Amino acid sequence: MKRIIAGLLALTMALFCGPAFWSSAAKADAFEDILKKGVVRIATPLDVPPFGSQNAQREPEGFDVELAGMVAKALGVKLEMQQVTGANRIPFLITNKVDIVISVMGLTPERAKQIMFTSPYADTKLAVFGPKSADVPSADKIGSLKVAAAKGTTQELALSAMAPKATIMRTEDDATAAAAYLSGQAELFATNTLIIPDLQKRNPAKEFELKFTIRRSPAHMGVRMGEHTLVRWLDEFIFFNMMNGEIDRLHQKYLGIPLAPMPSL
């Protein structure tokens, strides 16, 4: 009897004091972990200049890449970079391969069921581009022309919804979508307006005329659902770097335009 009581007492105490009961221990806090471990894992694209690309020495560079460096520096931790595409960045976040995604990522309520977004850090527009000769002033005028778009991006999702009958060539990533347009496999190209100047510079003979705007779609960082401490810090980081001119500096450096005023979340 006494042993049974002692055993039950021990069990109750163990359960009561154990991590499972005070569920906050079972609930990881990515922000705490980042500071404790001294490392932040950030995913950026490397096929989307000027946001993320590789220079001649195969070093990552670009708006999102530099922003990732600034985030790590402000946190006072080491930066571990991970390359991602439009298709795998959310899975990488959800499966805890990375802590933060900085990838010209557009906010949608659908995506927000899986991850959390920060306030925006750059104002961007989704649009369809093509040669001057193409008469496509709206989605319903696409006709049988093929539109290249990277799978899983907001431009691909939005265009699919706007023009269900359109022939959309869904590519693995942004670089392949651009290549499909450049090589003439697709007559039109759906993308983010901010990447056009760079593409135009590298392909001076190709025409990139804006045919119609799909939607205003600022770029936000992403974190896992429930990581409220981390997302708050990132909002604060973005706010601070709006106030001190740093986000504007990144705009001038990589995009050749000033930061546009934007609402926050």
Place this chain on the structure above:
Amino acid sequence: MRRIVAGLLALSAAVSVAAFTDAARADAFEDILKKGVVRIATPLDVPPMGSQNEKREPEGFDVELAGMIAKALGVKLEMQQITAGNRIPYLITNKVDIVISVMGLTPERARQIMFTSPYADTQLAVYGPKALPVASADQLGNLKVAATKGSTMDTGLTQMNPKAQIMRTEDDATAATAYVAGQTELFATNSLLIPDLKRLNPTKEFEMKFPIRRSPAHMGVRMGEHNLVRWLDEFIFFNMMNGEIDRLHQKWLGVKLQPLPSL
């Protein structure tokens, strides 16, 4: 002895249930997606935000917004009619998940519930006949002002002039009726409701006498529901970017969406 053992068994059973379930820490956002239903409270006596048409179907800005939310979540919508008086209790007692009810944000209310960023810019003001010379709260004298009990108009006006003669009504519809019927000389309400009131009462004057406060409309959720409030902020942002909130403004309010700061 046996009772002690029985007691300890019960205790450890209870503790282990609590430990191995998340029941102690509810997450409304998770529940909504899991159960496939979102319960949203809107008013039905406050056109054009929430009212009933001839077929007694709910319609209005807040009503349509509720439908858009359920659609974006991919779940069924369960609507609940509320008034300014019971909307916060309904939220706190978990009768509803979200309140969309031209609700103004105050730090006082924010001690009980959490607010999203705003989705419409509105002003609280006192309205009356053109000829009545009342240019500020201190000029009210003995004039009676109809206002919904506990609303931001009621508390705002009382703060401006503690001696104000406020006829506190159960809801906005009764306050409007009291003014239209001449029971009060003045009427404190939300600027968004005036165009519709003018239409329904063409012979009555609704001139703005003085503003109480700029008081945008926010959605409300239970305290601690951070995943839900964040998703709603993201939903509002997205629908500002794609023109949908502006479309609602044009459709129900006849005005464009005004630029608004967010939380």
